[in-house]
Amino acid sequence: VVDILLGVVGAxxxxxxxxxxxxxxxxxxxxxxxxxxxxxxVIVLVIYHALIRRRGAF
Known part of the structure; x- marks a missing residue:
């Protein structure tokens, strides 16, 4: 659901x-x-997933 909303925002x-x-x-x-x-x-989703992955690494 989050990816769908971020996709709309990304558009x-x-x-x-x-x-x-x-x-x-x-x-x-x-x-x-x-x-x-x-x-x-794609730009918004890549940034979002990079930030989430980085936050989870700590």
Whole structure:
């Protein structure tokens, strides 16, 4: 459940990041918008799992 919520948050983050780099973010329901959402979700999930793994190591 946490991964699903983080994936949704990551989709928003992906749109924000693409806009910051001068690319269009989510522009409707198309393949490009799906790519933007997936990239953002992967970034957020990788950061989250890296932080959780590091916290568990202590």
């Amino acid at each position: 928003v983050v992906g749109g924000f990041l693409f806009n910051q780099f001068g690319e269009p973010g989510v522009s409707g329901f198309n393949l490009y918008s799906l790519l933007v959402a997936v990239v953002g979700a």
